[in-house]
Amino acid sequence: MLIYQNLTQHIQDYFKTLKRTNSFYQRIFNGTLTAAELACFLQNVSFLTAHTPEHLTLAATTARAQGHEPLAHYFEEKFREEVGHDQWGIEDVAALRKRFPITQDQIGIVSEMQVLVASNEAMILRDPFQYFIYILYAEYFTVLAGPTCVRAIENNSKIPPGMMTIISKHAELDQHHIAEWAKDAEEVGLNSAHCAAYRKVLDGIMDRYSLFCEALTRPHEKAA
Structure with a gap:
């Protein structure tokens, strides 16, 4: 339980900082976020989510090769829960493009997301326990930030929550996962x-996510 409390508090502190200092999250809460920015975010999150089954398979193989059988089993169980979730985001982006004037070049995969995905793979090969920390971050942050952000986007940017289901569906599912995380960690x-050391791993994960989010607002800052 100590590990869970320590790391989740670290993630809570990060979200507070993100809302205050990250341009993408500032735009969510001050009402300037555009449908194109949201679509780009969802497209990139779908890209990340599409890699999750592949990364879980690699993590299970690597953990088993290193003699960490309980960790390998955890990743195998997680794999069965995560397949196909990227489709939610694909459908969200299609719905946004049907309703708003969003062009294909506005929803490309940004290089910062490519770095994030590559870093996850490198993390697994270096130490699969670090990917376990990543999963806590991804799930806890989604439960913590997801519903708040969906409500803010609906209220401020007038975008229906039905066009953000990859966020809301993960937030709902991940509530159950994070409730078990303290036991899983043990x-x-x-x-x-x-x-x-685990907080240091989290810091790297969160830094890469922050850079990804900042990249989404860069074209809009230049235009302004």
Whole structure:
């Protein structure tokens, strides 16, 4: 439980900072976020989500090769829960493009997302326990930030929540996952003595996510 409390508090502090300092999140909450920016975000999140089954398979193989059988089993169980979720985002983007004037060149995969995906793979090969930390971040952050952001976008940018289902559906599913995370952390073998190292892993993950979000607003800042 100590590891869970330590890392989730770190993620909560990060979200507070993100809302205050990250241009993409500032635009969500001040009402200037455009449908094109949201579509680009969802397109990139779908790209990331499409890689999740592949990364979970690699993580299970790597963990087993390193003798971490409980961790390998965790990744295999997680794989069965995650297949096909990128389709939610694909459908969201299609709905947004049907309603708003969004061009294909506005929803490309940004290089910062490519870096994030490549970094996840490198993390797995270096130490699959770090990917376990990534999963906590991805799920806890989605539950923490997702519903708040969907409501803000609906209220401020007048975009229906039905066009953000990859966020809302993950937030609903991940509530159950994070409730079990403290037990899972103990079962796979995380050690509370290493919390500082786990927070450092989180810092790298969160830095890459912040850079990705900033990249989404860059074209709009130039236009302004």
